[in-house]
Amino acid sequence: MENISEILLNSAIYAPFVFAIMLTFSWKFIGAKMSGGIALLSSVISLICGLGVCGCFFFTPEGYNSFVFASRLGILPEFALSALSMPMLALAVIVSFSATVYxxxxxIKNAKLYYILLLVMQGGLFGAFTSTNLLWIYMFHEFALIPTFIAMVLWGSVGKRMAAMQMAIYLTLGALVSLIGIIAVYASSLASDFSIVSISSALTTQHIDASWQKTIFGxxxxxxxxxxxLFPFYTWAPRTYACAPTAFAMLHAGVLKKFGLFVLIQVAVPFLPEGCFQWVNVIAVLALVNVIFIGLVxxxxxxxxxxxxxxSVAHMGLCFLGIASMSVLGVGGAVFLMFGHGLSVALMLMLSNIIVNRTNQWDMFKMGGMYKQTPILAGFFIAGTMASLGLPMFANFWGEITILTSLWDFSPTVCALATTGIVISAIYGLRAVARVFMGKPSKELTERISSIADISKIERVAAIVLVVALVFVGVCPKVISEPADALLKSLPAYNQGK
Structure with missing residues (x-):
């Protein structure tokens, strides 16, 4: 099974790059429609192979910690699947497929370049969550990030240049500081290379001083x-997602945004447990600001x-609170919420763009009464809202409930404050449903309401895939919880929480 899994994983990761190169060198011979077809073929291959390898991982009898395989091509980066990277790869291939279909x-003007950038971003996402080398993890992240800048400038909406500049400044600084931290981890471990396995092995004999751990973790x-x-470095995100082309916003907010949390959980906390323990109170305070203050905004x-x-920014605070608990339950909940939120925010970004395009109106207070005219669109929007609120039957529910449970042991006060953030999210979520779909159409919409079309067949496919994934994991949470719990329990860092 390991050989099959290796083939599936490499196929899922390299397919977008291969098809992007094909589009690049056949620039004059392929039209816009064929470019979209090639991108769709790539996303289908990645979806099938990615979910296939995740299935192989889940049913591997050897155990969740031993299922590691890599590329044997030597000069190419090596890839492996763990209990933490498995749900992230599944998230990436699902959102990539929906974004491509949408x-x-x-x-699209200059569709070939659009799909080339979309494919490069997808390949970067797949590689970032499965690479076994910290430098390659960082490089794949940059592969996924750069297309977002270009796409925003070329196909973004009003205010795109200012949003792109702000995003570039914040994320470049964040990436550079992260790279310094990664290099510091490697140098302090005295490992032979940047491989996660090598660094982990080296740290069993080479202890990093607690004060130096605190600095590196910071x-x-x-x-x-x-x-x-994370507050206060959040202002780049909302405008970016509002201005970026929807498919790229779906991939960034839904998947790439989880990269930082993924590296913290898989690398920073296990390698620097004493350093993390000294930062947990700071993390908790900043995360609560995300949950409550940005929720009010x-x-x-x-x-x-x-x-x-x-x-999407507010909900990231709950993931950080799960990490702050330093417990198997809390961090496992963060992994769950990363997966569920990635699907739900991608769905909501797509649906909100459809609504704005249909109504030619961005102001919710100037909408209303669309339910009768667009019942299917309304149904998907309500489902996305319910998922975002963490209702049972959706994947987000398991993330929120486990994080809150772990926070009660961490600090009842923090747990209570985090719960108020969930109440706030219910208010603005339900209000959006009421403003857009319920009641009577606004004066601005009355004349056009009869001409507004419901969601198209292509858009339905993109939405259905996301909703089905949300419900499937909501009904069968063990596909994420069992592997994640097994791995987290084996890491001493996550047994510090109560």
Whole structure:
């Protein structure tokens, strides 16, 4: 099974790069529609192979910690699947497929370049979550990040240049600080290379001083925290997601944003447990600001796309609170919420863009009454909202409930404050449903309401894939919880929490 898994994993990762190169060198011979077809073929291959290797991983009898395989091509980066990277790879291939399908419903100028950038971003995402080498993890992250800048400038909406500049400044600084932290981990471990396995092995004999651990972890926290939009380095995110082309916003907010959390959980905390322990109170305070303050900012938004964008920032606070607990339950909940939130925010960004395009209106207060005209669109929007609120039957539920349970042991006060953030999210989520779909159409929408079309067949496919994934994991949580718990229990760092 290991050989099959290796083939599937490498196929999922390299397919986007191969097809992007094909599009690049056949520039004059392939039209816009064929470019979209090639991108769709690539995303289908990655989806099938990615979910296939995740299935092989889950049913591997040897155990969740021993299922490691890599490319044998020598000069190429090596890839492996762990209990933490498995749900992230599944998330990446699912959102990539939906983003590509949704793109097919759009009329895009210079479509070839658009799909080349989309494929490069997808390949970067797959590599970032499965590489076994810290430098390659960083490089794949940059592969995924750069296309977002270019796409925003070329196909973004009003305010795109300012948003792209702000994003470039914040994320470049965050990436550089993170790189310094990664190099510091490697240098302090005295490992032979940047491989995660080599560094982990070296740290069994080479202890890093607690004060130096605190410094290195601080670099990683604020560098990676900037990439995840942890307060106060969050202002780049909402405007970016509102201005970026929807497919790229789906991939960035839904998947790439989880990169910082992934590295903290898989690398920073296990390698620097004493350093993390000295930062947990700071993490908890900053995360609560994300949950409550940015939640209130979200509630004040009238722009539908900005509301969804701010909500994605607010929900990241819960993931950081799970990490702050330093417990198997809390960190496992963070992994769950990373997966569930990635699907739900991608769905909501896509649906909000469809609504804005249909109504030619961004202000929720100038909408209303769309339910009768667009019942299927309304159904998907309500499902996405319910998932975002963490209702049972959706993947987000398991993440939120386990994080809150772990926080009760960490600090009842922090748990209570985090719960208020969930109440705030319910207010702005349900208000959005009411403003857009319920009641009577606004004066601005009354004349056009009869001409507004419901969600198209292509858009339905993109939405259905995301909703099915949310419900499947919500009903069968063990596909994530069993492997994650087995791995986290084997790491001493995650047994410090109560």
């Amino acid at each position: 793109s097919l419903s759009l009329e 670099l990683l926290l604020f560098g990676l925290g900037t990439l995840v939009s 979200t509630m004040a938004q009238r722009d539908l796309k900005l509301m969804v964008s701010y909500s």
